[in-house]
Amino acid sequence: MPVDPRVLDALDAIHAGRRSGASLEDETLDFKTEKGNDKETAQDLAEAAVCFANASGGTIVLGVRDRATGPDAFAGATIGRDLLRSKVHELTEPAMVVDVQELTAHGSRLLAVTVPAGLDVYATRKGLVLRRWNDQCFPLSPTGVSRLDDERRGTDWSAGGSGRPVQDADPDALHRVRQLLRQTGDETRARLASAPDQDLVTALRLTVDGDELTRAGEILLCRNAGVTASDVLVYQYRPTPGGEATASRRWGTPLVTAFAEALEAITARSEITPVNTGRGQVIQIADFPLVAVREAVANALLHGDHRERRPVHVEHSPSALQVRSPGPLVTGITPANILTAGSKARFPSLAGSFRQLGLAEELGQGVDRMYREMVRSGRQTPDVAVNGGGGDPETTVTLRGGPPNARIARFVSELPDAEQNDTDALLILLLLCEKRSVTARDVAPVVQRDLTATEDVLRRLVNGPAELLEATAGTRARRHPNYRLRGHALSVLGAAVKYHRRNPDDTDGKVVDHVREYESINNATIQRIFDVDVYQARNILQDLVGREILTRTSSQSRGRAVKYGRGAKFPEKTRRR
Structure with missing residues (x-):
């Protein structure tokens, strides 16, 4: 089995001094050094292998100091390859088969131990049951062992x-x-x-x-189900994230009623922002798209572990909607692969009934739609996190609210239908509003696909009906070119593209020239001159009034009729001699 290229890239970064091993460790990669003797080294590796096998698998690199950088990080490994493999097999229960590859990196002999995700719950011969959690290993609680055993055996x-x-x-x-x-x-x-x-x-x-x-x-x-907590869902609304709750509700079972009434409570407190499109239509954008809210709450109620007898918590404010559910994500699914790993129900019977009733999406569709709808409404993607690896784990999904980015929402609404409904395309669009250009390597972790599939997506966005992207002139011949937004997309997105900053001197000059010619200016004119929305135009005017370049000249103080003329510090032309 060849060594994962990601491991080789990590070793190069450590040797170059750019990163330490500790900073590169995650849920699938670990660096270790040998102990005092082969027996202790094998025991240490067996525990690490159990840790990975009870999660999603991973690679352990033996012979690298995780806190050092540069050549000093490469301590090397002397233990025999076959001895290590047989010792891991001997020291684990059930006996585990791992792949051990010998490699030479930057002059040091290393061993790369590849651990597959287990089909069973693994322990050391000493009875220690561990599981990888981000970049650490934690002992599993009895409930955690039971949960993992059910998932591995397919028990519902x-x-x-x-x-x-x-x-x-x-x-x-x-x-x-x-x-x-x-x-x-x-x-x-x-x-x-x-x-x-x-x-x-x-x-x-x-x-x-x-x-x-x-x-x-x-x-x-049923009311008062004996197999769950007395409260299965707790909801709180706060006008500000750190303020006092002004509304609070608790629901016990039946779950079908709790779910419906919770959605009603959330939507009743959501604000709507109208956005005009270039086609003369008006799209209504809620604080939080209903599709995304439904998916976040449904996932929490369906995949949260009711055996822990802890409720699902929904914290709602105009700026954020956070949904916390008991238990981690289902084994094999992580925040880094949740879009492409496919849906795995913790409780297939419960999830199947929800789908029959139309309360949850078909397998593999719901999370995808949650991400897509957030971008379509001019917002950031959901933040998915799993917390509490060493204690009572919980999964958190956070949707960001507040005023939407109207330019992104408007731009997406005018894309061809295929791109409007393509999560990959929308995630790439959002990324290119932050970065001037990207390669498939930059995009792959965002769309959660491998390099080949990611490159295919990028090329489709170059040649497809939307013609959203273009390869930069100097990189077109490369296997993985640099891609950027086309000119028409940059023009329409305007200020939504963060690296397109307006020069204040240029802004002042255009406004001053207009006032000299027409004696006044208003919000609508600012919108046309700079291709901005009403709120950005308001900010430009407020800045100019604050610096006394402009002053309000109309009797009206609000609305379209407000006009502005020369202020006390309006620059007058200097005469030439």
């Missing part, structure tokens, strides 16, 4: 019996289920909405042996 906790009969289902919850089925637009599900309670619940696969509700059925349909 939510499909087990709850001990409660179908008759315990809440009538209001059943009524809401029937409404949702009718709203799906699917004839089969619409007919199911008219079926008797027993047939309805059975068809949704929420029963065991016909008359006992599954745990998923109890959580979805």
Whole structure:
């Protein structure tokens, strides 16, 4: 098995003194040095291998000091390749098979130990169960071991019996289920909405042996479910992120009711910003796109670990919506691959029922749409993080609100339909509003694809109907050229492109010339001269008034009729002798 090229790049960066091993370590890469003897070294590597196997796999490089840089970081390794491989096999339970490659890097003999993601829960012979968490290893709690074991064996906790009969289902919850089925637009599900309670619940696969509700059925349909926390969802609204909560609600089961009412509470406190497009249409942009909110809350309720008996928390303010759920992401999914790893349900029975009711997207679609809708509304992508590796882990999804970037929203709304609905294209557009040019290597971690697939996406955006990008003249012949936004895109995006800064002297000069010729200027004229929106035009005028270059000359103080003329420090032309 060849050594991962990423490992070789990391070794080059360490030798060049640009990075230390510690700064390069992450959830799939670790650097180690040998211990006092081969036995201790093998034990240390066995623990690290268990740590990776219980997560997503990874590579351990033996022979590199993680705190040093330059040639001094390369301590080298003397232990035999076959001895290390056999010792890891001997010191782990179940016995683990790892690949050990010998390589010479910058004059030092190193060993690269590649650990695959396990099919079981692994431990050391001493009974230590570890799991990789970012760049560290933590012992798994009994709940964590149980959770990982269920995921590895494909056991669905939510499909087990709850001990409660179908008759315990809440009538209001059943009524809401029937409404949702009718709203799906699917004839089969619409007919199911008219079926008797027993047939309805059975068809949704929420029963065991016909008359006992599954745990998923109890959580979805019953009040006071005994298998979850008394509160499954807690919501708070704050006018400012650090202020006192002005609204607070708690919901127990049934989950179908809690989910619907939480969405209503969020949307009731969302502001709408109208944005005019170049086609004469008006698009309505909410603080937080409903599609993104639905996905964030649905993911938390479906994939949060109800066995931990902790609620999902939703913290809402005009500037941010944060959703915290108990438990980490499902094994194999990380913030770095969440867009492309595909959806893996922690509780397939519970997730399947949600999809049947139209409350969650099909597998592999929901998170993608959450990212896409945030960019389409002129906002940053969601921030996904997993916290608490050594204690009670939780997953956090944060959506950023506040005033939208109207230029990005307007530009996206005028793209061809294929690009409007292409998450890769929108993420690349957002990146190029921050950076003047990018290569496939820059873009790959953003779209979460390999270099070849990323290059294909970039070339499509060059040659596709949108003609969004172009390769720079000096790099077109390269395998991975530098790409930048085309001129028409830069013109339309204007101030949304951060490296396009207006020269203050140029701004002053154009405004002064206009006032000299026409004696006055207003907001609409500023918009036309500088190709900015109404708010940016307001800021330009306020700056000029503050410096007394302009002064308000109309009796009106607000609205389109406000005019500005020469101020006390308006520059007059100097006469030539």
